[in-house]
Amino acid sequence: MRVIFNEEMQAVADDLDHMAQGVRKAIRGAGEALLNADVEAAQTVIDGDAELDARKDSVVDQCVRLLAKQSPVATDLRVVVSTMRLATTFERMGDLAKHVAETARRTYPASPLPDEAKGVFEQMQEFLDATSDDLVSMLADRDAKTAERIILEDDKLDAMHQKTFALALDESVEMSRQQMIDVVLLGRFLERLGDHAVSAARQVVFIVSGFDPSKEPSRDEEGMID
Amino acid sequence: MRVIFNEEMQAVADDLDHMAQGVRKAIRGAGEALLNADVEAAQTVIDGDAELDARKDSVVDQCVRLLAKQSPVATDLRVVVSTMRLATTFERMGDLAKHVAETARRTYPASPLPDEAKGVFEQMQEFLDATSDDLVSMLADRDAKTAERIILEDDKLDAMHQKTFALALDESVEMSRQQMIDVVLLGRFLERLGDHAVSAARQVVFIVSGFDPSKEPSRDEEGMID
Numbered sequence: 001m002r003v004i005f006n007e008e009m010q011a012v013a014d015d016l017d018h019m020a021q022g023v024r025k026a027i028r029g030a031g032e033a034l035l036n037a038d039v040e041a042a043q044t045v046i047d048g049d050a051e052l053d054a055r056k057d058s059v060v061d062q063c064v065r066l067l068a069k070q071s072p073v074a075t076d077l078r079v080v081v082s083t084m085r086l087a088t089t090f091e092r093m094g095d096l097a098k099h100v101a102e103t104a105r106r107t108y109p110a111s112p113l114p115d116e117a118k119g120v121f122e123q124m125q126e127f128l129d130a131t132s133d134d135l136v137s138m139l140a141d142r143d144a145k146t147a148e149r150i151i152l153e154d155d156k157l158d159a160m161h162q163k164t165f166a167l168a169l170d171e172s173v174e175m176s177r178q179q180m181i182d183v184v185l186l187g188r189f190l191e192r193l194g195d196h197a198v199s200a201a202r203q204v205v206f207i208v209s210g211f212d213p214s215k216e217p218s219r220d221e222e223g224m225i226d
Numbered sequence: 227m228r229v230i231f232n233e234e235m236q237a238v239a240d241d242l243d244h245m246a247q248g249v250r251k252a253i254r255g256a257g258e259a260l261l262n263a264d265v266e267a268a269q270t271v272i273d274g275d276a277e278l279d280a281r282k283d284s285v286v287d288q289c290v291r292l293l294a295k296q297s298p299v300a301t302d303l304r305v306v307v308s309t310m311r312l313a314t315t316f317e318r319m320g321d322l323a324k325h326v327a328e329t330a331r332r333t334y335p336a337s338p339l340p341d342e343a344k345g346v347f348e349q350m351q352e353f354l355d356a357t358s359d360d361l362v363s364m365l366a367d368r369d370a371k372t373a374e375r376i377i378l379e380d381d382k383l384d385a386m387h388q389k390t391f392a393l394a395l396d397e398s399v400e401m402s403r404q405q406m407i408d409v410v411l412l413g414r415f416l417e418r419l420g421d422h423a424v425s426a427a428r429q430v431v432f433i434v435s436g437f438d439p440s441k442e443p444s445r446d447e448e449g450m451i452d
Contacts, residue, residue: 168403
């Protein structure tokens with residue numbers, strides 16, 4: 001890993017690491033809320049989102065100040081630009097985790113999911129828990145290998161997402177209209193969490209290698225929903 | 227409007243204007259596809275998305291080069307940073323319009339919408355058509371007044387979005403499971419188009435006034451779906 005170019009950039013990098021940890025916590029908490037009807041976990045995710053928002057603002061501010069004061073070029077510039085994008089991506093992931101938590105809180109003590117849907121959502125959650133571990137270590141170590149794994153593995157999440165549609169379309173699975181809506185939206189939120197993880201991973205590849213994989217089509221275009 | 231700080235920045239601003247026009251075209255085309263079962267309009271939106279993607283890459287590249295070569299500060303720096311964010315927002319709006327178009331193409335020659343849902347989607351579309359006109363003129367003129375209108379009006383779109391849920395929940399409205407899925411996702415796509423328009427408007431306010439309204443909670447948090 002290239003030595004961060006100065007103390008100030010190190011401070012921003014620390015903030016970004018904290019954001020990645022915050023995202024992991026939010027994803028795990030949202031999963032607890034959704035799959036175990038844990039309303040306290042839901043509330044913690046919902047309340048914790050403001051901190052991710054504030055930290056994003058702080059990271060972007062620090063980056064703009066760095067650009068103004070230090071006029072970085074080459075790799076340093078790439079790191080600053082990518083850091084701004086990563087902060088925005090992490091903030092958005094926090095929003096999505098919050099949506100999941102809010103859905104679980106709304107239906108508490110019942111689950112928003114019909115029993116038949118729990119299996120596939122458990123799989124998606126397990127996938128995202130592992131992805132969020134990868135996000136944290138990828139960022140702490142500027143590890144392009146982990147980043148590449150995140151990018152490659154996302155197809156699996158898309159396949160699980162397709163299963164949620166198959167389930168919603170299966171007339172033999174009884175569900176209320178509200179459950180149908182929740183299955184569709186929760187599936188979408190979890191799939192988008194994966195897309196954003198891919199987007200974050202591409203930024204890290206960009207920082208490390210200088211190659212910008214964000215120029216590939218965005219995940220939401222590849223993993224089409226229809 | 228402040229005079230753009232040099233020729234190169236003017237070239238990027240022109241590209242960004244083109245992106246806004248491309249987004250308007252995509253939103254209008256998606257509406258034609260969705261509401262008039264116009265499969266050619268759908269295909270045009272789907273095919274046209276690659277151009278928006280490429281132009282986003284070009285805008286971001288030009289901005290990074292400008293940062294490296296010119297080391298802008300103060301307002302100039304703000305314009306460059308906001309331009310990168312705007313390009314990303316517009317690209318995402320293109321993706322969402324494409325999703326709408328793809329849904330319409332999939333069900334062609336039928337509409338994905340049950341008859342009872344057409345009214346509210348027509349309203350949402352009309353709203354977004356007007357918003358996309360505003361986006362183009364806001365950007366061409368760096369007009370903070372239009373930007374503020376976009377920000378303030380978005381609540382109306384959120385209210386229409388809520389109506390799509392009410393409709394999906396209304397047992398007296400007959401719809402197939404596939405129609406239910408499409409109503410929920412199409413509603414979400416259109417609502418998110420509005421959110422991104424708000425995000426673009428906030429960037430323009432930031433460019434013009436120096437005040438960063440993106441530090442307010444994101445639209446997707448305000449207009450909660452549950």
